Amino acid sequence: MSDEQTDYFDRLVDLDSLEAFLTDHLGPADVFEVDRHPGGHSNETLFVTWDDHDLVVRRPPPGETADTAHDVIREYTVLEALQETDVPVPTTVVATENEDVIGSEFYVMEKLDGIVIRDGEPDQFDSPADRTQLGTEMVDTLAAIHTVDYEAVGLEEFGRPDGFTQRQVDRWEQQYEWAFEVTAEAREIPEVHELTEWLQANVPSDHPHTLVHGDYKLDNVMFGPEAPPEIIAVLDWEMSTIGDPFTDLGWYLSYWPDEDDATTKVGTAGDAEYLLREGYHTRSELIERYEQATGYAFENDRFYRALAYYKLGGIGEMFFRRHLEGNADDDHYPLMEERVPELAREALRIIDGED
Known part of the structure; x- marks a missing residue:
């Protein structure tokens, strides 16, 4: 990453704090890796490897005040509610409103492998x-x-x-x-x-x-x-x-x-x-x-x-x-x-x- 990208990544996540949070909720892991997904125009998406678990962390952009356009806890609420319905959604893991962990509220869900159609027919x-x-x-x-x-x-x-x-x-x-x-x-x-x-x-x-x-x-x-x-x-x-x-x-x-x-x-x-x-x-x-x-x-x-x-x-x-x-x-x-x-x-x- 460039220096500018590194600085922005550091604003998105405190790695030590996130690791401690996930350890509390999922147990310890020997493999812990975090990458930023570059797509999207609103909330930030981080891909996390936690041993053999592939996870996604969703958080607002740094510096944004909480509003409906970046309300990740609202997003988590509806995903959690739809888990046992006919609407296909990712499996939720945990959410927190404690901004001291990574600098904002955030939630964690399981990562899925599939196709998102953006630029034409697959x-x-x-x-x-x-x-x-x-x-x-x-x-x-x-x-x-x-x-x-x-x-x-x-x-x-x-x-x-x-x-x-x-x-x-x-x-x-x-x-x-x-x-x-x-x-x-x-x-x-x-x-x-x-x-x-x-x-x-x-x-x-x-x-x-x-x-x-x-x-x-x-x-x-x-x-x-x-x-x-x-x-x-x-x-x-x-x-x-x-x-x-x-x-x-x-x-x-x-x-x-x-x-x-x-x-x-x-x-x-x-x-x-x-x-x-x-x-x-x-x-x-x-x-x-x-x-x-x-x-x-x-x-x-x-x-x-x-x-x-x-x-x-x-x-x-x-x-x-x-x-x-x-x-x-x-x-x-x-x-x-x-x-x-x-x-x-x-x-x-x-x-x-x-x-």
Whole structure:
């Protein structure tokens, strides 16, 4: 590691203190190794070898104050609650709110070996049958999350479902307003203001109350290493709550292109054209299977899909503000000058029934 990487690693973990903590909970080990996982954009992930145990430590970034975006104890709570359900999650080991151990609260879970799909179709899953199974796994697992009896597993106080969807719109309108304080000097996006007005006027008055993942998409699940595709774990639960399941479905669909889309870009960047290959579900097929699995009717699809693009645009606009202020060293951020208006236009196409 470079000196800078070493300094950052030292801020993430006190090795002697972590070793003592794990010894107390797991017994002594002759082999103790820790490596930082470089991926991810929120909480930090450390891989730990403890004799023949492969473990994962999740902690907030150093220097961050505790909030919902970095609340690892919240993440541990939902993982622990889901251990004996139909939702595949990693096996939890232990958690602590004692920040004296490594400098922050953290939790430990067992490490899984599998595939996280980020940059295209894995070679193992390149047949039409495997592509169909991949989509089936994705939508069936989302349905499993939304049909968990959250009260029975101890999550009855995990969120405020009443008014959840209205709060989503309000929150992201505020995020745009914050970003526009700086970005409006570079360019205006009138489409965002039009989209905001439409969303505020069309918030559904009623929705089921379920467990919500908050960021459900391909790169937040892990598949087993071999075909046929099987989801072995849903990851990154830090935004989970009790709320409106259709916000999850709309978000997931925004990452799944269809033939008639104006673009196959998904999220704030990246191309998912491979999801148009033979065998992959259309969005309509995914929705139909979801409705059959949950018993819920996805009646306000225009609202929820437009909301997903609105949220993605809000994330991108915050990136762009940080770029303009010199508070980010990421080649991805300046691309938001064009990408956010694209996302807003895509949302308006959805509203108008063109997508």
